[in-house]
Amino acid sequence: MAKKRKASDASLIREHLLAALEFLTRSRPVGTYAKDLLRSCTTAQPLLKGSKENSWSLVMAPWTFELSGARYRGQEDCIKIVMGAEIRTAGGRLLRQTVPICVVAKPRCFSHGPPWCKQPAGQDGEAATRRLHFDYDANVTKWPKHHLQVGGNPQELRHAGSYYYAVAEDPSEPRVPAPSLDFVLALDLVMREFNTGLDLPQEPGWRKLVVRSEELSLKPYFDVAHDELGRSNREVPLIEHLSQ
């Protein structure tokens, strides 16, 4: 009897992403209150469906959540979250994954401390006050392959809105060693922390997808970290180990 071949990482991620896109394109809350995300998912779905199982790339058109009020203290001036996702695989392996998130605030002054100026110099429009992204890059060795970064290239999300970047693009450091949240986990995080009007984190179908993402994205990372930290006679710091 022929032995069943183990599915590659790329194939498992693809299958999972297709399930997530299927869920989101059929979700009534998304179809009603997050039409931008719906559009991004409906254009991404056929792209991924038609791709090869072990070598595929996906660039999702950035999407914007219009926030409906503050969920937690300090979010009063936040009006939008802009997100995107880009993934590249080849030969069955995940090569690169980046999920950027921008937090956009109402026009305000960033030059002076409170009380804020009423006439902010140089910018009177909406501004990205936080920009972070979760990266996985199989090819880097200078820093952890999985990392969380503040700042970074604003062009990635430029399609989604024209707002002032109150976050400097550089320096790109530090790259904080952290499990790189995939599209589902990053979306889940945003829905939990901001008032997007979407209650998907409580929906059983969505929770299943989150758990699957944790298995695919988080578990391998924590397994590596756990095994390395549990090894006796360690000489290589974890941050270097995670860069290899």
Add this chain to the structure above:
Amino acid sequence: MTARKARVLWIDDDPERQKDAENLSDEELTVEFKCEGLNFSAPGALREIARYDLLLVDYRLEKLPDQTIRYMGPAVLGLLRSVDDDTPAYLVSAQGAADLAKFPGLSGFEEFLKLAELQGVLRMRERLKDDVAGYRAIAAIRRRTNADAAILDLLRVPKASQPFLLEAVPSSVKQALVRSPTADVASGSPELPGRLGFARWVRRTLLQKAGPLLPSLHAATRVGMKEPRFRETRAFDAALYKGIFSKSHDRRWWAATIDGVVLERQRRLDLPPGLPWELGPKVFRLQKSDVAKCVVCGEAQPEIVARDTDTEREVPVHQRHSTPAPQRDFTPFFAEERVVE
């Protein structure tokens, strides 16, 4: 077997309109005209009217002879709905659509037609036949049949677009299609139950708003083309809407099927993957003059269509040059209405 002749009744208080009705008739369509001899309170009169496939009702019927009561079009429809839920009625008036506010009771009608439109014989004749065919197709749906299958058949949905369409149909409309019509039709609700409710959803929502189906400017922009070039190409014929009521509106295209056409060409040409508005100009080898441009910055690849609040026209723009319309509706699975910044 030839299709049963379509029967339309035109109720008007101006006898001059009789010749317009006669002009519309041909071997497949009869437009009967009634001005004299109408007595809505006579026994069986309303049921007789309900036997037509479609009614054209003038708004002002004050000069209707032989009436002890002076009626208006909406009142006649109200009377009809007391005995019949399924017969569609279109309101007719010599006045233009800009005066819609002058027509209370309009919501009970399926359509508003200007007299001048009805006098455009060739176009209107085909449209009335197509509309009657659509209403008959809906009426032929067997009760307790599978609603999804019936809808896909009525709308002739290509495979790639089926899941998106089925999500977009409200469940109340879907279920009403295969249930017995209820008596609540005269409520004027946009989601009125019964088979007429399904027709209304198709005509007022599916064929009006950008969503699973796209009007030509939206469809062209989605694939990075200027609208005239898009209208010329035959490449998207498989995505063209050919379902019920397709002649009542300008042409529409299935969004997911359009994407499929672009992606199929991308794979055939072995180009790197991308979004439809990025790939369109490449896979169709468009000349610069045929590539869609953003009206704000003049650059290529506008992803969406938004309303210019100065001209009230829809124009292609980059998403970043637009904002959600303040008075937008939130119909699930239809595109967000946006305005140019």
